[in-house]
Amino acid sequence: MHAQTGTGGGTSAGTNGIPRDRLPRALVCLADDQILEVRVTRRRHFRGVWWYDLVLTLPDRRDTPRGPVRDVTEVAFSAPYPDVQPIPGEDYTILAPPPPEERRRWRLSEAPPGSPHDVVVHRLHCAQGGMSQQLATDREALRMLADPEEAVTCSVCRPDRVLYPDGVGPHDGGEPPYPRSLGMGHGPGDLSANVDRHLAEGGFGDS
Incomplete structure (x- = not known):
């Protein structure tokens, strides 16, 4: 308490x-x-x-x-x-939380001097993200990461493990895969799934 x-x-x-x-x-x-x-x-x-x-x-x-x-x-x-x-x-x-595509769960920080990238994408509570208040949804983060000069994922918190669950990043050739949180390819590994259960599981608040 x-x-x-x-x-x-x-x-x-x-x-x-x-x-x-x-x-x-x-x-x-x-x-x-x-x-x-x-x-x-x-x-x-x-x-x-x-x-x-x-x-x-x-x-x-x-x-x-x-x-x-x-x-x-x-x-x-x-x-x-x-x-x-x-x-x-x-x-x-x-x-209820916002739908997955609207959740801002990535923190954006300015890349360090000398970096070939403009922005670094972090998990929300990554200490490397500093005090930055700039947040992004999955879709926004993927759009930035598709441009190698614009953004790169943090090497400490590794958001790429969630954004690219199949292990294929935006610069490995071909189209970057969409994260499962966007509703494309849901499966057991969907780390962002937050499906509201109903009263059958003992709770309230869905309606």
């Missing part, structure tokens, strides 16, 4: 880019059988279990030169279904 300061501290629990007023509400059953209303920031499916990232807003105190004043604290935590239950009428579709 992670407690973070509310209005007084200027920071709050992460919402994964979803506006706070649009976060859907849900009910969570605590270890002592209390049932509380929380906000849901994210959901994920892991080994047959749906997990939900939640935010609970609690009353708190903020100290000022004139004495304590009322404030709030947000507690971020996770719980699985069925400990987390939907509230009728809430829209959970906002929690």
Whole structure:
């Protein structure tokens, strides 16, 4: 559980880019059988279990030169279904990830001086990508990599292993293969597949 300061501290629990007023509400059953209303920031499916990232807003105190004043604290935590239950009428579709072709999962950084390339393509959390905020979808990355003077893949995080699952890069001859995340050639090796399961597997949020 992670407690973070509310209005007084200027920071709050992460919402994964979803506006706070649009976060859907849900009910969570605590270890002592209390049932509380929380906000849901994210959901994920892991080994047959749906997990939900939640935010609970609690009353708190903020100290000022004139004495304590009322404030709030947000507690971020996770719980699985069925400990987390939907509230009728809430829209959970906002929690679904964008379709594969729209996911910006590659970070672009400027190539080092002297490089024959303009851009280096990294996995999203590769340290070699630095603080660059320029992101790209699979299709955008492939278009840049098709030009050897424009872009090259990072030799540390090796995004080419995902973009070119068949081991054929854009400069090995012929047309570059499309990544499986674009819906062309799905198979067991599809690393980007994020197929939403329905209530049959014990979860909620698809509709």
